[in-house]
Amino acid sequence: MTQRITPLSRQTSILLVCDLQEKFRPVIKYFAQIVETSNKLLQACKLLDVPFVVTEQYPKGLGRTVSELDIGDTKPFEKTLFSMCTPDVMFNIKEQVKDFNTAIICGIEAHVCVLQTTIDLLSQGYRVYVVVDAVSSRSLTDRIYAFDHLRQAGAFLTTFESIVLQLAQDANHPNFKQIQQLIKTSAADTGLLPSHNMPNSSL
Numbered sequence: 001m002t003q004r005i006t007p008l009s010r011q012t013s014i015l016l017v018c019d020l021q022e023k024f025r026p027v028i029k030y031f032a033q034i035v036e037t038s039n040k041l042l043q044a045c046k047l048l049d050v051p052f053v054v055t056e057q058y059p060k061g062l063g064r065t066v067s068e069l070d071i072g073d074t075k076p077f078e079k080t081l082f083s084m085c086t087p088d089v090m091f092n093i094k095e096q097v098k099d100f101n102t103a104i105i106c107g108i109e110a111h112v113c114v115l116q117t118t119i120d121l122l123s124q125g126y127r128v129y130v131v132v133d134a135v136s137s138r139s140l141t142d143r144i145y146a147f148d149h150l151r152q153a154g155a156f157l158t159t160f161e162s163i164v165l166q167l168a169q170d171a172n173h174p175n176f177k178q179i180q181q182l183i184k185t186s187a188a189d190t191g192l193l194p195s196h197n198m199p200n201s202s203l
Contacts, residue, residue, distance in 0.1 A: 008129075008166045012099045015045045015052035016084055017071070018107025018114055022063030027138045028108055033188035035068050037134040037160050038106040040182045042070065044164040047175040047182075050104075051096040053077065055084045057113060083116040085124075102127045104163060106134035111146035118155050128155040131163055133190045140191060 020038060025031050045052055054076040056065060065076050077089050093100055103121050105114055105128060114135055118128045130150050137143040151157050158166075161183045168179055 007169070008102060008163075010048050010050050010167055012097060013050055013102040013104060013167065014093055014097050014100060015042065015050055016103050016105045016107070016117065017042065017052055017054040017065075017069070018084055018105060018117060019055055019057040019062075019109075020066055020069055020107050021056055021059065022066055024062065024108055025066065029136050029138065029140050029143065030188075030190040031136065033190050034106075034108070034134055034136045035066055036188050037131075037190070039069050041104075041106055041131060041134055041160050041164065044167070044179055044182050045104075047178050048164075048167050048173070050167060053084070053089055053092055053096075055079055055089065055107075055113075057082070082113045083120045084113065085117055085120040100126070102129065104129045104131060106131045108135065109137040109142070109146075110135045111137050111139075111142040111149075115146050115149060118150055119153060122154050129158050129163055130155050131160055132157050132192060133159050133188070136190065 017038060020035055028034065042052060052074070054065060054071050054074055056062070056076045056078050058080055059078055065071060077086065077092070079086050103126055105117060107114060114130065118130060121128050130147070132147060137146065147157055164179060164183060168176060173179070
């Protein structure tokens, strides 16, 4: 799938924070680092006036959004559908972003909810950026092959620092000094190193 390459626009983008819940803490690879990077991404989006949506997969069984994620008074959308693209979420996205065309996704799991959300959005003609150092799974194999699937489906794979600077666009942005504080230290190690054992892997 080929997408027309155009610059990111803060006015047409939204951040989707997928299912960073308490019960996943002991089982997701690099969970603490994924949450840390997701939280920095969330803070950057606030500074850049990019809205966000948070979901929780079956919170009765999997717990609520982790406290480290500073979502403020935002109420997460509960779901049982693996994709974030429930009617309530899509309505909320379009309420927040009148000319919505781009989703930026972080969270878990790469091969389930992140993947299915991305496929749904791509099939509806939206552009999707998956922030790989803010996305993980229980299995690193599932994670890496999910990234391959996402790339082949037409999503853009990117990193926290890259996406934030694309959104900022200009060092003259009034909040750029605060954004610099978020990116001045390298993103936490999330194990994304080239693998000679995984054919076609882009990471």
